[in-house]
Amino acid sequence: GENVEQHPSTLSVQEGDSAVIKCTYSDSASNYFPWYKQELGKRPQLIIDIRSNVGEKKDQRIAVTLNKTAKHFSLHITETQPEDSAVYFCAAAAKAAGNKLTFGGGTRVLVKP
Amino acid sequence: NAGVTQTPKFQVLKTGQSMTLQCAQDMNHNSMYWYRQDPGMGLRLIYYSASEGTTDKGEVPNGYNVSRLNKREFSLRLESAAPSQTSVYFCASSDPLGTYYEKLFFGSGTQLSVL
Numbered sequence: 003g004e005n006v007e008q009h010p011s012t013l014s015v016q017e018g019d020s021a022v023i024k025c026t027y028s029d030s031a032s033n034y035f036p037w038y039k040q041e042l043g044k045r046p047q048l049i050i051d052i053r054s055n056v057g058e059k060k061d062q063r064i065a066v067t068l069n070k071t072a073k074h075f076s077l078h079i080t081e082t083q084p085e086d087s088a089v090y091f092c093a094a095a096a097k098a099a100g101n102k103l104t105f106g107g108g109t110r111v112l113v114k115p
Numbered sequence: 116n117a118g119v120t121q122t123p124k125f126q127v128l129k130t131g132q133s134m135t136l137q138c139a140q141d142m143n144h145n146s147m148y149w150y151r152q153d154p155g156m157g158l159r160l161i162y163y164s165a166s167e168g169t170t171d172k173g174e175v176p177n178g179y180n181v182s183r184l185n186k187r188e189f190s191l192r193l194e195s196a197a198p199s200q201t202s203v204y205f206c207a208s209s210d211p212l213g214t215y216y217e218k219l220f221f222g223s224g225t226q227l228s229v230l
Contacts, residue, residue, distance in 0.1 A: 045221040105157035
């Protein structure tokens with residue numbers, strides 16, 4: 003089955019700096035890569051996703067990049083703000099696996115004012 | 116529109132006790148899921164139900180059973196709780212984004228401790 007590795011497990015950045023989280027996946031058939039954000043004590047929520055026919059996608063201060071050859075994808079947050087402090091999860095899904103998501107272990111991001 | 120509602124929010128059990136976690140969604144979604152969240156291990160799928168009347172095992176089904184009571188409700192049962200089942204449990208339902216991809220909507224979670 004699919005295996006998703008996520009790094010780093012914790013990330014501390016100064017407000018205004020950029021944050022980058024990287025994920026690798028094992029199943030070359032995976033074709034959908036969402037990112038979920040979980041604020042402290044809250045439920046995870048989808049913030050952005052990318053599909054295998056696209057190399058990069060942006061939404062305001064966040065962007066995702068995908069390298070299918072290397073089987074890795076990344077989340078980039080620019081001009082970080084205190085409200086970006088949260089745990090971020092990457093995930094991968096393949097049609098052959100019934101499109102069920104396999105999640106990475108999560109990255110705890112702390113934005114210091 | 117409440118989204119996904121799960122109960123209880125907190126529960127403490129003794130080893131060997133049983134309990135059922137309840138989940139209901141009002142978004143008319145076909146698919147529903149149960150995940151557990153443990154530090155450093157992300158969200159792991161326990162069971163899912165692609166439609167009313169069907170259930171399938173996920174990554175970590177041992178020690179759990181599920182019931183898809185109707186389209187709205189999907190319950191998770193621990194028959195004989197063990198300390199290894201101490202975790203935060205999330206119910207989710209999904210909304211198709213397109214041909215193959217689904218966006219998950221999560222409940223608020225249940226923090227379960229097994230002593």
